[in-house]
Amino acid sequence: MSTSASSPRRAFVTLLTNARYLPGLLVLDHTLKQVGTRYPLVVLTTPSFPEEHLALLKALGMSTKRIELLEPRGEMMLIAERFKDTWSKLQAFALDEYERVVLLDCDMSVFSPIDSLLDDDSLLLSSSWIAAAHSCVCNPLGQDWYLPDCTPANCAYTHATAHGGAPPPVELLPSKRTYGLLNSGLVVLAPSKTLYDSIVHHLHTSPTVATMALPDQDLLGEVFDGKWMPLSWRFNAIKTFRWVHPELWFAETDGGRRLEGRERGDDGVAVLHYIVEKPWLDALPSSSPDLETHKWWWADWRSMLDAWEGDERLSGYVEGVRRLVKSEADL
Template identity: 75%
Template sequence: MARTARKAYVTLLTNAKYLPGLLLLDHTMKQAGTKYPLVVLTTPSFPSEHLALLESLGMETKRIELLEPKGEMTLIAERFKDTWSKLQAFSLDEYERVVLLDCDMTVFSNIDNLLDDPDILPTSDWIAANHSCICNPLNQDWYEPDCCPANCGYTYSQQQPGAPPLPVSLVSSKRTYGLLNSGLVVLAPSTALYNRIVHYLHTSPTVASMALPDQDLLGEVFTGKWMPISWRYNAIKTLRWVHPELWFSRDGEGGKGLEGRERNKRSGDGVAVLHYIVEKPWMQVLPADSRDAETHRWWWADWRDMIAAWERNDKLSNDIDAVQKLVVQGLQE
C-alpha cells in the first residue's frame, strides 16, 4: 500500500538558549498561514521541561541523538558543533518532502510553495537551497581568496531583471557559485540518501577542515545536484547592507526603498524568510548605529506581537514569564 504523502517544516533545537528563536519562527509561520506542521528535532541536551510548551503550540517533537563526525574538527565557532545533527532531517522518510529551517529565522510571507511545487527538486536525490553570500564584508580570514563580491551568486542575481536565482547551468562555472547556505534546504528524505550523507560524514578526509560543518558537507555531497532558489527564502540579515539592490524595492513613493513586510504587501517579492545569522536579537542588544539594528528591531516587534497573543490565550499566558527570562533585557532601539 502506498504511503500517504506528508510534508513538513523541520528544525533542530539542542539547548534552551535558542528556544526564543524557535518560538518566534513558529509564531511567524502561523501568521503567514502555513498549512504544514513544524517538526522540532531535539537532542538530550535540550531541557525536557520545555517539550510540553512546544506541543501545546502544535509543534511535533522528535528526540534524536547527536550526529557527529569521527576524529578532530577545526570549527570557526563552538556553536557549530551541534549542527551536524540537522542532517537527520534526511532520515525522516515518513515525509515526502521537508523544508529544513534554522530556528534563528522569522517568516515574512507564506512559503508553502517550497513544499508544494514539484519542479523545485528535479529528482528525489537533489536538494534546493540558497547561495552562500561570499562577499566577506568583515574581512574574516577563514574565507578563501576568491570570496569577493564579483564572485558572489547574489551579485549575479542583482544584475538581472527581476533578480532571479543563478541558473543551474552556471553553478559549476565558478567555485563560489557552488557554495550553498544551509539555513533553508528543501529535500526529499530517504534512508538511502541519509546513509550516503552519514557515510560521507564518517569517511571523507575533507570533513575535518570544514569551516561551516553541515553547510560545507551538503555542498560537497550534492555537488551538481542542488537547485538555487531565490534570495528571498533565506535572506541573511547582512544582505540588507551587502546587497541592498536585492533587499530594497524602489517602487515606493518618491523613490523610497521599500523593505520587510511593507515590500511584500506592495509587491510580494521581498524577504520571505529572514535569517538572523551571528548575533541573535534575543541574546544581544546591538548599538543603535549597528548596520543590523533595524532587522533586530523587527524581531522584537514580532516578539511583542507573539507575547500579546499569548496574553489573550489562557493556556499560554502562564508560560510568558518563563520565556521572557530567556531573552536579553532591553529592546533593540
C-alpha cells in the same frame, strides 16, 4: 508544475539542542502561523534540550522528535563553538515518514507565505537533489576563514542583482567555485534512508570533514555538488543583505518611496535569517547596520507574547520564556 497542496506528508523541520535558541524557535513558529502555513513544524530535539520545555512546544501544536547528536569522527576545526551541534540537523534527511521537508534554522522569521516550497514538486529535479539559496561570499566583515575568491565580484547575489534578482541557474554553477556554494539555513529535500546513509557515510569517512569551516553547510555542498537547485535570495535572506546587497533588498515605488524587504510582499524577503548575533542574546553597537532587522525580531516577539497573554493554554508560559531573553533595555 505538479503540486500536492493537501498532502499531510510534508512538513517544516528545525533542530533545537538547547534552551538558548528556544526564543528563536518560538518566533519562527509564530511567524509561520502569521503567514497562514498549512503545514506542521517538526522540532528535532537532542538530549541537551531541557524536557521541561517540551510541554510548551506541544501546547503550540509543534511535533517533536528526540534524536541523538550526529557528529563526525575525529577532531574538527570549527570557527565557532555553536556549530558543533549543527551536524545533527542533517537527520531531517532520515524522516522518511515525510515525502518532502523544508529544513529551517531556528534563528529565522517568516514574513510572507512559503508553503510553495512544500507544494511545488518541480523544485527538485529528482529525489536525490536538494534546493537551497546560494551562500553570500562578499565577506563584508573581512573574516580570515573565507577563501581568496570570496569577493563581491564572485558572489551569486551580485549576479542576481544584475539579472532581476534571479540566482545563477544550475548550468552556470560550475563556472565559478563560489556559485556552487549553498547556504544550509533553508533546504528543501525529499527524505530517504538511502540519502541519509550516504550523508552519514560522507560525514564519517571524508578527509575534508575535519577542515570544514561551516559544518553541515560545507558537507551538503560536497554531497550535493552538481545536484542542487538554486532558490531565490528571498527564501533565505541573511540579515546582512540589507546593507551588503541593498539593490536586492529594497524596491522603489512609483511615488519614489523606498520599500523595505519585508514590506514588498511576494517579491521581497520571505524568510529573514538572523546569522551571527541573535536578537534575543546579543547586544549590537549603536553603529551596527543590523539594528533595524533586530528591531523586527523584537516586534514579532512582543506580538507573540501579547497573543499568549490572551490564551489560557499559553498565558502560563509567558514569564518563563521571558527569562530566556535579554530584555530590550539591556541590548
